[in-house]
Amino acid sequence: MEGEWPDRQVLRVARPELHALAVTAPRGRVLILAGGGYARLMYDKEGMEVARWLARAGLEPHLLLHRLPGQPDGAGGTWPADVALQDGLAALAHLDALEPLPLFILGLSSGGHLAGVLACHAPQAAGALIGYAPLNANHRDHKFPPGKPDYPPAEKQDFYDAWPVGLAAHPHGVPRVPLFLAYALGDRSVPVQHLTRLLETAAAEGLDADAHVFGRAPHGFALRDRSGSHADWPQLALAWMDRRLACG
Numbered sequence: 001m002e003g004e005w006p007d008r009q010v011l012r013v014a015r016p017e018l019h020a021l022a023v024t025a026p027r028g029r030v031l032i033l034a035g036g037g038y039a040r041l042m043y044d045k046e047g048m049e050v051a052r053w054l055a056r057a058g059l060e061p062h063l064l065l066h067r068l069p070g071q072p073d074g075a076g077g078t079w080p081a082d083v084a085l086q087d088g089l090a091a092l093a094h095l096d097a098l099e100p101l102p103l104f105i106l107g108l109s110s111g112g113h114l115a116g117v118l119a120c121h122a123p124q125a126a127g128a129l130i131g132y133a134p135l136n137a138n139h140r141d142h143k144f145p146p147g148k149p150d151y152p153p154a155e156k157q158d159f160y161d162a163w164p165v166g167l168a169a170h171p172h173g174v175p176r177v178p179l180f181l182a183y184a185l186g187d188r189s190v191p192v193q194h195l196t197r198l199l200e201t202a203a204a205e206g207l208d209a210d211a212h213v214f215g216r217a218p219h220g221f222a223l224r225d226r227s228g229s230h231a232d233w234p235q236l237a238l239a240w241m242d243r244r245l246a247c248g
Contacts, residue, residue, distance in 0.1 A: 035109025166198025
């Protein structure tokens, strides 16, 4: 881990870990996936700050530190393309073995991509919350903008290619759980086309998706940037989760 609170980042993960906060009489449980472009994990900004916010709302947070594709594995090789998925599935299995609670999956930026992938493997989840995530337009056959170069290392690009989230042409990557989506209209790092492509599939297939697009939000707004209407997304997300919990 590098840096000081509130800007710590994790640059290497040798083994996956779940960092949880205790909540008295929790209403639900949330698996949190921080972003960082599959090159690092934004531990505080998109992880622990989110965990504290959820804990205050009576939701038991579990922040996953997953291994990163293409990074050294400590044995002379590199972690494979699907290593983050492997760790995410192990986290889901661990949480499933705990006292039963409704489960949400929440991810921001690249963590939102992983949240979308894990939602495809967790049809029992109460829902997935995804913020400004590169869901599908990093796939080499569906890039936006067109001609965008591949992402190094090769394992990271391979993971994007294996799991484009929300494209009808790749049905294994279409989540079948309720979705809450928050995006920035002018985001140049993660263009809004990632979202609109998913919404086309959702409309065609009758999926349950609530989408919020904020006109002046920057990429990576998380919980900190409150300079525009995107300051309302945490309240919108909590209200959405409340409705999902009320549905049982």
